[in-house]
Amino acid sequence: MFLALREIKYSKLRFLLISIIMVLITWLVFLISGLANGLSSENASSFQNIKATHFIVQPNADKKLNRSRISEEKWVEIQKLSSPGEVTPFGQKMLSIVKQGTDHKVDIAVFATDANGFLAPDVIEGKKLRNDAQHEVVVDQSLSEKGIDIGDWIQDPDTDQKWQVVGFTKGQMYSHSPVVFMNLHDWKSIAIKQTAETTTYYNAISVKMDSLNIHTLQSQVKDIDIITKADALQNIPGYKEEQSTLNMMMVFLFVIASFVQAVFFYVITLQKTSMYGVLKAIGASTAKLTRSLVVQMLFIIVLVILCSIGLSYGAQALISSSVPFQLEVGTIALFSGLFFIVSIIGSLLSLYQILKIDAVEAIGRVE
Amino acid sequence: MSGKVVLENISKWYGEGATFVKAVDQVSLHVQKGEFVAIIGPSGSGKSTLLSIMGALLSPSEGRFLLDNQDVTKFTKNEMAQVRLEKIGFIFQSSNLVSFLSVRDQLLLVSKLAGKKEKEAKQKSDQLLERVGLFHRRNHYPEQLSGGEKQRVAIARAWMNDPELILADEPTASLDSKRGRDIVEMIAKEVKSRGKSAIMVTHDERVLDLCDRVLMIKDGQLSERVATHI
Ligand SMILES: Nc1ncnc2c1ncn2[C@@H]1O[C@H](COP(=O)(O)OP(=O)(O)OP(=O)(O)O)[C@@H](O)[C@H]1O
Numbered sequence: 001m002f003l004a005l006r007e008i009k010y011s012k013l014r015f016l017l018i019s020i021i022m023v024l025i026t027w028l029v030f031l032i033s034g035l036a037n038g039l040s041s042e043n044a045s046s047f048q049n050i051k052a053t054h055f056i057v058q059p060n061a062d063k064k065l066n067r068s069r070i071s072e073e074k075w076v077e078i079q080k081l082s083s084p085g086e087v088t089p090f091g092q093k094m095l096s097i098v099k100q101g102t103d104h105k106v107d108i109a110v111f112a113t114d115a116n117g118f119l120a121p122d123v124i125e126g127k128k129l130r131n132d133a134q135h136e137v138v139v140d141q142s143l144s145e146k147g148i149d150i151g152d153w154i155q156d157p158d159t160d161q162k163w164q165v166v167g168f169t170k171g172q173m174y175s176h177s178p179v180v181f182m183n184l185h186d187w188k189s190i191a192i193k194q195t196a197e198t199t200t201y202y203n204a205i206s207v208k209m210d211s212l213n214i215h216t217l218q219s220q221v222k223d224i225d226i227i228t229k230a231d232a233l234q235n236i237p238g239y240k241e242e243q244s245t246l247n248m249m250m251v252f253l254f255v256i257a258s259f260v261q262a263v264f265f266y267v268i269t270l271q272k273t274s275m276y277g278v279l280k281a282i283g284a285s286t287a288k289l290t291r292s293l294v295v296q297m298l299f300i301i302v303l304v305i306l307c308s309i310g311l312s313y314g315a316q317a318l319i320s321s322s323v324p325f326q327l328e329v330g331t332i333a334l335f336s337g338l339f340f341i342v343s344i345i346g347s348l349l350s351l352y353q354i355l356k357i358d359a360v361e362a363i364g365r366v367e
Numbered sequence: 368m369s370g371k372v373v374l375e376n377i378s379k380w381y382g383e384g385a386t387f388v389k390a391v392d393q394v395s396l397h398v399q400k401g402e403f404v405a406i407i408g409p410s411g412s413g414k415s416t417l418l419s420i421m422g423a424l425l426s427p428s429e430g431r432f433l434l435d436n437q438d439v440t441k442f443t444k445n446e447m448a449q450v451r452l453e454k455i456g457f458i459f460q461s462s463n464l465v466s467f468l469s470v471r472d473q474l475l476l477v478s479k480l481a482g483k484k485e486k487e488a489k490q491k492s493d494q495l496l497e498r499v500g501l502f503h504r505r506n507h508y509p510e511q512l513s514g515g516e517k518q519r520v521a522i523a524r525a526w527m528n529d530p531e532l533i534l535a536d537e538p539t540a541s542l543d544s545k546r547g548r549d550i551v552e553m554i555a556k557e558v559k560s561r562g563k564s565a566i567m568v569t570h571d572e573r574v575l576d577l578c579d580r581v582l583m584i585k586d587g588q589l590s591e592r593v594a595t596h597i
């Protein structure tokens with residue numbers, strides 16, 4: 001502590017500069033992680049919050065719900081093999097709609113489901129979805145930012161089908177679009193009208209079962225594929241690509257930050273070789289010198305992490321709500337922990353230098 | 368067998384075959400309490416090597432080295448570090464102060480390493496700085512001091528843990544003759560008044576009159592020389 005802190009105090013500028021560089025990099029890592037988080041929930045909050053455990057899809061649909069078709073007959077067959085409440089049909093479709101009377105198009109994701117099933121949305125305002133009503137939808141509240149309110153009618157300009165918004169739900173986004181929930185009755189008219197299909201279909205059957213029962217089900221029904229909720233999430237169009245790009249950026253920044261720190265300490269350790277020789281000669285043990293170096297690194301890294309966290313929350317407060325940015329305590333804790341560990345590993349390089357120094361070099365010898 | 372520092376048939380050699388060098392050859396030496404010994408000799412004669420052995424920095428290839436009746440040659444590396452910390456004070460050719468510590472912290476570091484109490488250490492460091500005439504410079508950093516001042520700080524640092532033995536390797540090499548003499552006088556006075564032992568390697572003939580004994584080393588072999596000059 002004695003040496004570590006006094007050196008920082010003496011070489012203020014040097015340590016300040018390296019800290020600034022590291023704060024900027026760490027800050028960027030946190031910002032990107034916030035963005036990745038925000039984007040992922042904007043992209044797929046409906047699936048992150050979904051109460052299903054698995055989805056039954058068509059075998060050759062490549063695990064993608066939008067490509068999958070499950071016929072009415074198959075649904076009846078599956079329904080017979082499972083108990084009520086375990087399975088519910090799921091229809092999904094991307095549409096562009098307008099508010100009736102305007103011509104400004106808005107992209108939405110239609111989710112069709114049994115209004116009494118486990119996929120039915122929780123309503124935060126207005127009425128719930130009903131199976132016996134016609135042309136009623138419950139929508140994600142973000143549609144209100146587009147001027148669509150409870151009581152308004154929305155319309156598909158291509159087919160002139162219309163639905164009335166009766167309630168708002170929240171946290172229901174799919175593929176960067178707000179979700180519009182409708183019952184299976186309305187779905188049938190959409191599904192036939194909008195596609196070449198002539199019979200009713202669903203995109204998937206959502207399942208809430210433990211994995212044992214699901215395997216039995218799979219062996220009993222021919223021509224189905226069962227995917228997990230996580231698989232379905234990863235296969236939302238664009239989701240995997242978006243997240244892996246951001247993750248790759250974070251990994252690279254991580255590596256850069258650790259290298260910058262490790263190299264900085266390595267270089268200043270090299271510069272201090274003769275000083276370490278003298279300290280060893282006057283009786284400082286290697287353990288004490290090592291501790292001093294580690295204290296120094298940890299001091300810097302803790303300060304850097306705290307500054308970056310502060311800056312990230314500051315940024316969150318300043319960033320406008322239209323940018324999908326969302327810091328998560330868990331992610332920040334994880335990255336902070338990783339930074340901490342990585343910088344300890346990086347210090348090994350310098351520690352090795354200290355170990356190598358021989359006290360006898362302090363006495364002027366002809367080498 | 369008596370004395371603070373006892374060397375018995377100490378040899379040190381480096382390398383093998385064609386590169387074999389016998390740096391120190393069968394050296395025996397006794398240094399008493401209150402004695403100030405100078406070692407002189409041509410370049411490459413083994414002075415620094417001998418001093419490193421007496422400083423518990425280097426283990427001899429052969430022979431015994433006793434400090435305060437303890438056989439240092441039997442010690443592990445860590446025990447040797449402990450001996451250096453508690454019993455030996457070093458003054459190096461160029462003062463070798465820690466660049467980022469103030470004059471006072473240079474001294475406090477030593478007591479810190481030895482785990483001594485802070486309050487006593489502060490008193491002690493102030494006393495020592497007073498004695499080398501640098502109290503008014505206690506908050507300065509090495510870069511703000513002259514060569515002689517640095518060397519005086521190094522002396523104060525060497526005294527900090529009250530060592531039995533002071534070892535100096537050409538302490539006057541980087542100083543002019545007046546300043547160099549001041550430094551050696553300071554060491555001599557301390558040795559006499561406190562009953563310590565000191566061994567100094569030097570090239571500087573002009574300070575030899577301040578020492579009790581002068582030893583000559585040549586090709587690793589040590590011989591007594593009567594201090595006769597002027
Ligand atoms: N690590 C080493 N490996 C091999 N040979 C060494 C080593 N250290 C010293 N020597 C040799 O041992 C001999 C004595 O060296 P030493 O440094 O003790 O001389 P010195 O009397 O201090 O010389 P100077 O007055 O130039 O400082 C020299 O011949 C030197 O080359």
Ligand SMILES: [Mg+2]
Binds near residue numbers: 364365
């Ligand atoms: Mg030498």
